[in-house]
Amino acid sequence: MTTILSDLDEGGLVARGEAGGEPSWLLDRRRAAARRFVGQAWPDSHVDEFWRSTPFDVRFDVGRAIAEATAAAEAPASVLDRVEGGGVLVRVVDGALVDVTAHPDATAAGVVAMDLGRAAVEHADLVEAHLGRLTTSGDGTGSDEDRTVSLSDAAWTGGVFIHVPDEAAVDVPLSVHVHVATPGAHLPRILAVIGRHARATLYLEHTSAPGVDALVDEVAEIVVLDGATLRLASVQDWGDGVQHLGLQKAEVHRDATVRSLAFTAGGATVRLRPEFDLVGPGAEVRPLGIYLASDGQWFDLQPFVRHIAPRASSDVLFKGALQGRSRTVFRGNVFVGRDAVGTATDENNRSLILTEGARADATPFLEIECNDITAGHGSATGQIDARHLYYLRSRGIDRDTALRLIVRGYFTDVLEEAGLPGVTEHALDVIERRIADADLSAIQVNDLGLREES
Amino acid sequence: MAFAPATALADLPDAAPVRVEVDGVPVCLVRTGDAVRAVHDVCSHQRWSLADGEIVDGAVECSLHGSTFDLDTGRPRTLPAVTPVPTYAVRVTDGRVEVDVAGPTNGAAVPAH
Numbered sequence: 001m002t003t004i005l006s007d008l009d010e011g012g013l014v015a016r017g018e019a020g021g022e023p024s025w026l027l028d029r030r031r032a033a034a035r036r037f038v039g040q041a042w043p044d045s046h047v048d049e050f051w052r053s054t055p056f057d058v059r060f061d062v063g064r065a066i067a068e069a070t071a072a073a074e075a076p077a078s079v080l081d082r083v084e085g086g087g088v089l090v091r092v093v094d095g096a097l098v099d100v101t102a103h104p105d106a107t108a109a110g111v112v113a114m115d116l117g118r119a120a121v122e123h124a125d126l127v128e129a130h131l132g133r134l135t136t137s138g139d140g141t142g143s144d145e146d147r148t149v150s151l152s153d154a155a156w157t158g159g160v161f162i163h164v165p166d167e168a169a170v171d172v173p174l175s176v177h178v179h180v181a182t183p184g185a186h187l188p189r190i191l192a193v194i195g196r197h198a199r200a201t202l203y204l205e206h207t208s209a210p211g212v213d214a215l216v217d218e219v220a221e222i223v224v225l226d227g228a229t230l231r232l233a234s235v236q237d238w239g240d241g242v243q244h245l246g247l248q249k250a251e252v253h254r255d256a257t258v259r260s261l262a263f264t265a266g267g268a269t270v271r272l273r274p275e276f277d278l279v280g281p282g283a284e285v286r287p288l289g290i291y292l293a294s295d296g297q298w299f300d301l302q303p304f305v306r307h308i309a310p311r312a313s314s315d316v317l318f319k320g321a322l323q324g325r326s327r328t329v330f331r332g333n334v335f336v337g338r339d340a341v342g343t344a345t346d347e348n349n350r351s352l353i354l355t356e357g358a359r360a361d362a363t364p365f366l367e368i369e370c371n372d373i374t375a376g377h378g379s380a381t382g383q384i385d386a387r388h389l390y391y392l393r394s395r396g397i398d399r400d401t402a403l404r405l406i407v408r409g410y411f412t413d414v415l416e417e418a419g420l421p422g423v424t425e426h427a428l429d430v431i432e433r434r435i436a437d438a439d440l441s442a443i444q445v446n447d448l449g450l451r452e453e454s
Numbered sequence: 455m456a457f458a459p460a461t462a463l464a465d466l467p468d469a470a471p472v473r474v475e476v477d478g479v480p481v482c483l484v485r486t487g488d489a490v491r492a493v494h495d496v497c498s499h500q501r502w503s504l505a506d507g508e509i510v511d512g513a514v515e516c517s518l519h520g521s522t523f524d525l526d527t528g529r530p531r532t533l534p535a536v537t538p539v540p541t542y543a544v545r546v547t548d549g550r551v552e553v554d555v556a557g558p559t560n561g562a563a564v565p566a567h
């Protein structure tokens with residue numbers, strides 16, 4: 001059965017779930033989402049503020065059929081391979097969960113990592129309570145979602161459920177590795193519930209086979225309950241033919257802490273929305289981002305923090321480097337609701353333009369309904385400072401090595417703070433590779449500072 | 455290299471931009487008296503229809519961020535746009551407006567968004 005996304009109707013959207021024998025409450029939710037989908041149009045830059053920078057019809061091809069799971073293709077290495085002792089690895093290939101590698105520490109702590117469809121039966125209470133809760137509105141948090149999310153709600157495949165029980169301290173990373181080997185549309189879905197006072201590390205990895213053209217419409221819902229601590233990473237290592245729509249939404253409860261890193265280096269178009277609803281007092285989030293854009297790539301990064309509860313804090317920092325004819329969009333949002341007294345928030349974006357032709361747009365947005373808060377926001381886009389280059393060269397370091405050091409050093413603070421085993425090493429490798437591939441003679445430096453001092 | 459019909463002169467209001475499609479190319483037409491000028495309808499800064507804006511002193515002002523583009527040269531007079539939009543040759547024959555979108559008269563590239 002070929003089901004072109006843009007032609008899908010209610011029956012076509014839920015057919016897969018019905019065939020899979022899903023429980024009736026889940027089928028009802030799929031049907032409700034299918035009705036939303038049918039009633040919605042694809043995003044339009046003229047109508048939707050959040051789509052203003054990225055033309056949906058140009059960057060995303062919805063004339064694709066949902067990819068059918070084939071014989072499991074070989075997925076590339078996971079970042080967990082770099083972690084001593086490994087971790088829990090869930091592999092999703094072409095819309096199907098193919099295997100779960102357990103880890104004794106996680107198993108002992110009671111961690112659940114399994115197929116979402118199965119979890120809807122075996123852990124019905126948790127899945128029914130949380131699945132789709134963060135993607136549908138009605139709670140006043142502003143989550144009125146567009147058609148790309150209704151599509152996931154209705155037709156997701158290759159779902160993964162992660163549960164870390166209350167008070168479990170899990171030091172080994174848990175990773176969901178989504179790999180795309182077949183052309184078409186892919187609809188991965190992740191639900192993670194981190195229990196009260198638990199501690200966990202969760203990675204979302206994204207890779208594709210060379211030369212594959214695909215649209216990946218991904219939704220991850222992450223519930224971080226009272227007092228829990230979560231380290232989160234999303235790694236975008238797609239090949240050149242992949243268009244990625246990613247909503248990764250965390251709900252952060254009382255006194256819970258989330259530190260996250262969105263690392264984006266691969267893909268033709270990546271539109272990533274790392275979102276955080278701070279619904280409990282004292283919640284704290286540190287959304288970090290690194291992006292490396294090269295010729296032809298278009299990254300639209302939209303971290304969104306919603307301060308719903310009082311005395312929560314957030315500090316967003318996204319840093320990127322661009323070369324060739326690439327385009328990045330930082331559309332950061334911090335919303336402070338009327339009850340969020342004592343909020344402390346800051347939001348920053350830095351873009352380093354390495355070569356001519358690249359363009360970085362930045363909108364560090366704030367929306368504040370409460371007057372007893374502190375908030376900051378800022379953005380800077382520029383070139384390598386000739387003074388830094390001059391300093392290194394005056395110490396006998398040649399130009400190319402100096403440029404590499406500067407770019408690497410530019411990202412080091414974010415990587416060190418993120419402190420994610422496996423991801424940090426992988427990210428440094430990708431950064432090194434990108435600089436090695438770059439035409440260092442084309443890198444432009446800004447010598448304004450030098451001239452001012454002379 | 456060919457003029458193609460765009461619209462009727464009588465359908466163009468004076469000093470108000472109108473969007474038309476000529477050979478699949480979006481064009482912003484501006485009539486001043488009996489003269490008509492044409493620029494590409496997409497702003498060079500971000501994808502937005504220039505015809506949604508207003509005419510200010512011989513330039514069309516984009517309604518999204520306020521860049522103004524000179525109707526004769528296509529060049530932006532104000533930020534945030536920094537590159538020109540293509541300008542096209544127009545002729546009026548028997549009340550019919552024809553535009554040549556094959557080659558911009560100012561050599562500017564079509565905005566790629």
